[in-house]
Amino acid sequence: MDLANLLLIPLIAAVLILALEKCLRRNHSSYPQARPYSGGGDLSSHAWCRFHVRYYPMALLLIAFEMEMMFMYPWAVVYVAEGIKALMEMGMFLTILALGIVYAWREGVFRWQ
Amino acid sequence: MILNELLLPIFVVLITLILGAGVVDYLHHATSALGKQMSLRRSLNPLAPLYRLGLALSQQSVITEHPDRLNLRLAPALYFALAALGLAVVPWSADFIPADLVTGMVLWGAVEVLATVVIFLCGWSANAHLPLLGAYRYVSLGLSYMLVSMFVLIGVALPAESLQLSAVVESQREIWNVLRQPMGLPLFLIVGLGLTFWGPLDFASSPDLDRGISADQSGASRLVWQLARYAMLVAFSFMAATVFLGGWLGPWLPGPLWLVLKATLVLLILLWMGHNLPVMTPDKFISVAWVLLLPLSFVDLIWAGALALW
Amino acid sequence: MAVSLWQRLAARASVPVFVASGKDEPDEIQDMLWQTGRIKLVFTPRHASLLVVTGQIPVEQSQSLAIIHDQLPHPRATLWCGGQPCFEFIAAKRAPSPQTLVASAEDLPQRIKETQKQLLSGKRQSEPDLNPDRPPAPWQGKGDHGQGGEGMMGGKPYGRPMAMMEADLRDGLMLDALEFSVGPFYHGLPAGLMASVSLQGDVILKWQVESPPFPTALPSVFVRALHQDTPLADLEIWRVRVHLQRLARMMALDGLDCAAVRTLRLAGPLPCITQAGLGALQKQVGSLEKHLRKRGFFALGAGIGELDAQQANLMGGYVGRACGMQEDARSTSKPYQALGFTVSCQDKGDVQSRRLQLFAEVHQAIALAAKAGREEVMLTHEEIETPVGRLTKRQAPKDHSEMLQSLLPGMEWREALMTLASLPVAGATREGGWQ
Amino acid sequence: MTLTMLLIVGAALIGTGLYGALSQQSFVMLMMGLELMLNGIMLYAVAFWALAGHGIPEGQLLTIIVMAVMAIEMAMGFALVVAVFRTSQADTTEALQDLKH
């Protein structure tokens, strides 16, 4: 039942909103209406482009760092039961990863490139 | 059985979100009007959200040139669905939990991350530059606050010895987590601001982008996006109340009422922050998140760990 | 036409209004609407149901105004306040109806509410598009797949070309640059400033000014002081007012709407303030500053938009003083010296120091006004320090939008807009010109 | 939901992923193919864990290791793409081949 609820609730919610929007919207937009807004100016190209993401090193770092979460959740559950051993082990693991963060910080990864 | 275990939870979750969104709208505008010293009678009018609803519905929804129509439609629906998913794992009392997942905490983490995807999709699919900039700014925020949130939540899971939210509530019988782990709630509130791009972390629809993601939305499509955003704020408030303020625990009143009261408190704090703090510059926030907030959440975790063993 | 339940409800909601400011019209009207109940100023025409045009829109900008007009969702209407309608240039056959003209600013809130009611009840037709319903470039049926494009990146798929690569200023990744023109009614820019901008990611590669901002009208007190004896207290009170209005706009850009409106409320009734009121004002401004300092309003601008000495020198006024230049026309004038005026300065020249400088000058001006009011000091001088720069008989504060072309590239969008809001970019004017 | 069905679904994912990895010209699309294959492998691991392995924890660990491999592959892959693009504006495998001479 829990699982059924878990799957049904977001599904129904999404369908609800989609239906709501479909019923309520009146949206024939003419070309001058559809022009993207920029305070009276105009775009000289489509907005979709090879967008220069300014924080890409951070994004890459995150993928690697985030992996550690996979190990931390199960660890948290048995932490109290396992005691000091769990503390030491996770301490070591996090120290290793924190080194990576410190290194990245020193290299200026957390600024916009 | 079907009625009690399937229909009732679905109904409760959806109604909470929709009514909650109305309450958020009311409180948001009322507090804003009070902050601006507008006339008291008008700013406290309880029907004002309905008026705004009417206004949104009597407007046309403009669609930009050659958008990604499918994703433009889906984004608000999915954002709302994520709010519903997040609220589904929150226990209302000892025996009423819409979806009592063993890994409720992990699921909440997934909600946060998927919200980033959905908000990005909303800005991207309009094919207009201001929403696009807003979307990319939001991703920088979404990717940086996420780790903080997960560390804070793991800190909460330690004394509960479980990732299940009902167990987390039970673990707060003696003392609420807000007192046990004093750094947890403030950090988690920052996460909430990020999740709903609210106030100081409103990068996606900031004033300098002339409302960014929402700059080209109008009428019903703007309404559903706002609805989803408010619903997410509601879901977050419930989550924060459950995890840090003891959820449904409390004397005299019935459990669900306690939960609602605590969630309202969290909501008010978030709204206050929204009105009183300036929007940060996006490039500074990643530094702050990784260099300041992440170490702080480490400290929070260590504190929680030490306390749990001791 | 039956009026639906929604429309009946909508008629009671706050009216969302998009304001397009024109020439010769200080932002007074906009500031007034900010503080009015049941009217909501919105940042984009998409959220508005009424377009309010304040002041005269020059012919060159009428096309931009028409673009904005068409971007409003239906039902929509236009109100003209303080200027003549200019849409005839675009749609010659459709003369605007006389009822959309609003004679005085005091009437405006009332007229806005009425117009909205008429629109929602169907008594007034929604205004049709001004521009023809055509794509920006013909595309249908052209190209490889009928989508108007050619090959990988060529052609004009769906009416617009694709963005092309350009070298980057910062990290050497050569990616597409997004080119567009922004303004003259963009909310975060001074009214009338139109620029063609090239962005890569959030960073501005190029900022080409297409038309300078509309000159702002200097309060007449400053001009009068050039020729005849003027109460010094008046000068200083007007300085407080202009500075506070500028600060309010910066706050709005940072999302501090409540503080901005509170600031405007302080600034609005200033011209008729009494001696007793000045003491209270000093306290209120002090508490406002403290409030903002605690919330990080000043710290936010640290390191953003630093001007070098040459640029600061060119700008003069409070910008120069925020950069550490001891230049103030007031220090050469006898009455000011008698009041014990000293030039106050900041040292960094970034947005933070400009914000601090503005507040410092507000405090100083209130103190000066109080003292001068008590002693009834009068002033005539050939050089007047106005809130936007130095004014002489021959020269008004100049337009500085050219400087943006070298100042803004390399900044991120947010930084650029914060910088812009902190600078008096627009030149000054008075009725009848300067010669 | 039998083991056989699960394995067939996993096989379909691996097959599709292989098609993508082999046929796509650009680096990033190639990586998508790899990810899809790993997706199938994860499904395999979990299916065996749940239905054939008596729920031994190593089965779950294997899945986590596959995820870690995925993360490392992606991070390093994109870092390489950035490095290559920075020096030569190339985004397809062919373009990189041509650099040899």
Place this chain on the structure above:
Amino acid sequence: MVGIWTDITFYLCAAIAVFSGWRVFRTDSMVRASFLLLISFLAVGVIMLLLAAVYLGTALFFMMAVEMMVMALFMVMFMMNPAGLNPMNMVHQPWVAALLGFAVFTGLSLVAVYGEFPANPAPADLDPVRSLGRELLGDSMLVFESAGIALLATMIGTVVLSSHRGRYGPANEGSEPPGLDPGGPPAKSAAQKQQQREEQKEQEEDKQDHDQ
């Protein structure tokens, strides 16, 4: 009753996973491609939930959401025509690839159908999270810690490769040949541009051939 619904959900999710996995290589928009892949992962995650692998299922949601978000960022950053405004076909040897893909699918399916696997389901009272946690702190501690080292290496590697300005100057310093004339543009980049232009032409020709 519950069994039927589980089966229906499973077949639905399986269909979604495979279909969206296939659509990844058929769509023109890079953003759509990455999020279609995300949908494929999410569907597999739901299947894992159905298999009572609760932790892996939910964790897959968040891991893959992050990875696909970053994937989308990079896809848009480095692919020409990222939104697929002009339909395109950037494939090589598609038939060989399709054949191989199909062969692998058939081979694995045959193994699945005819292979003998022990029917040894996980016990119903198993707590997957707790057992995994104990494993991490017990026998598999080495795996766990070496994963940490591997991730650290990855982090450093990505920073070195992708970062532009480090403490020691630009990352690509010294990797560019000297200019043809003193102070001129690097020799390679001009040649490279020429190459790219030729390539683009070739692709267009290919596509025309393809269309015909």
